[in-house]
Amino acid sequence: MSHVNNTIVITGTSRGIGLGLCQHYLQSGWRVIATHRPNAIGSELHALEEQYGDSLRLAELDLCDEQSILRFANEMTSQLSQIRVLINNAGVSVNRDFGAWDQASFLTNFNANLVGPALLIQGLYPLLSEATKVVQISTGLASIQDNIGADGPFDAYAVSKVALNLLTVRLANREQTKKSIFCAMSPGWVKTDMGGAEAPTSVTDVSAQIYTTIEKLTAEQSGAYLDCSGQVIAW
Numbered sequence: 574m575s576h577v578n579n580t581i582v583i584t585g586t587s588r589g590i591g592l593g594l595c596q597h598y599l600q601s602g603w604r605v606i607a608t609h610r611p612n613a614i615g616s617e618l619h620a621l622e623e624q625y626g627d628s629l630r631l632a633e634l635d636l637c638d639e640q641s642i643l644r645f646a647n648e649m650t651s652q653l654s655q656i657r658v659l660i661n662n663a664g665v666s667v668n669r670d671f672g673a674w675d676q677a678s679f680l681t682n683f684n685a686n687l688v689g690p691a692l693l694i695q696g697l698y699p700l701l702s703e704a705t706k707v708v709q710i711s712t713g714l715a716s717i718q719d720n721i722g723a724d725g726p727f728d729a730y731a732v733s734k735v736a737l738n739l740l741t742v743r744l745a746n747r748e749q750t751k752k753s754i755f756c757a758m759s760p761g762w763v764k765t766d767m768g769g770a771e772a773p774t775s776v777t778d779v780s781a782q783i784y785t786t787i788e789k790l791t792a793e794q795s796g797a798y799l800d801c802s803g804q805v806i807a808w
């Protein structure tokens with residue numbers, strides 16, 4: 574099936590999983606709106622632009638800057654009628670060990686991983702339909718039951734993603750937004766700047782898995798917390 578008329582917005586495409594997703598969706602025939610922070614277009618995104626021409630549109634978006642989110646959302650809502658998929662992929666992991674916790678590191682995680690995605694969904698709301706899937710890239714560290722890495726330095730990051738998970742459920746159940754499909758999805762441990770070189774999974778593999786799982790997502794799965802193969806993760 575051709576996806577030529579399908580439009581996806583992916584945040585954080587300058588590197589890592591976002592770049593891999595961008596590449597995978599382009600290969601699969603989608604029209605991709607790929608966001609990057611101002612002055613953060615690397616050679617990989619430029620190469621994709623050359624290869625895919627009009628199928629790829631690069632757009633500036635800083636999720637920690639409310640004006641940037643409003644600008645991007647206004648531009649999109651004035652130019653598009655709907656989007657089929659939004660992947661809130663961009664994220665940060667700024668961490669301090671217990672004993673060195675500080676306000677700035679907690680707030681940075683919350684701003685980029687929760688507040689930015691929330692305001693972006695609100696801004697793009699006019700473009701969401703019954704056919705739209707909104708995928709929030711979460712993490713297994715956000716599972717309260719599994720409680721992975723409690724001795725690590727990931728407290729601020731993990732709690733920001735728990736909040737993102739709850740936001741996802743609230744959007745899936747809210748009268749105004751529940752027509753669309755929302756889910757939180759953990760990519761697993763992936764070889765990127767954030768995941769580090771020891772991670773077992775490549776960006777190429779995880780991008781293909783995320784793509785397939787999103788393609789199969791149904792309305793019944795709205796509000797779910799899934800791994801990238803579509804298996805449910807315990808809250």
Ligand SMILES: NC(=O)c1ccc[n+]([C@@H]2O[C@H](COP(=O)([O-])OP(=O)(O)OC[C@H]3O[C@@H](n4cnc5c(N)ncnc54)[C@H](OP(=O)(O)O)[C@@H]3O)[C@@H](O)[C@H]2O)c1
Binds near residue numbers: 711765
């Ligand atoms: N890698 C893993 O093992 C792993 C595990 C679990 C979950 N995740 C999640 O997967 C997602 C992607 O992670 P990754 O491993 O690909 O990370 P990454 O390599 O560090 O890339 C992060 C991306 O997010 C962008 N970004 C950061 N802050 C932003 C902001 N304020 N506004 C807009 N874009 C911003 C970065 O842009 P710049 O280049 O401008 O900094 C970059 O494109 C994240 O949500 C992360 O929490 C990753």
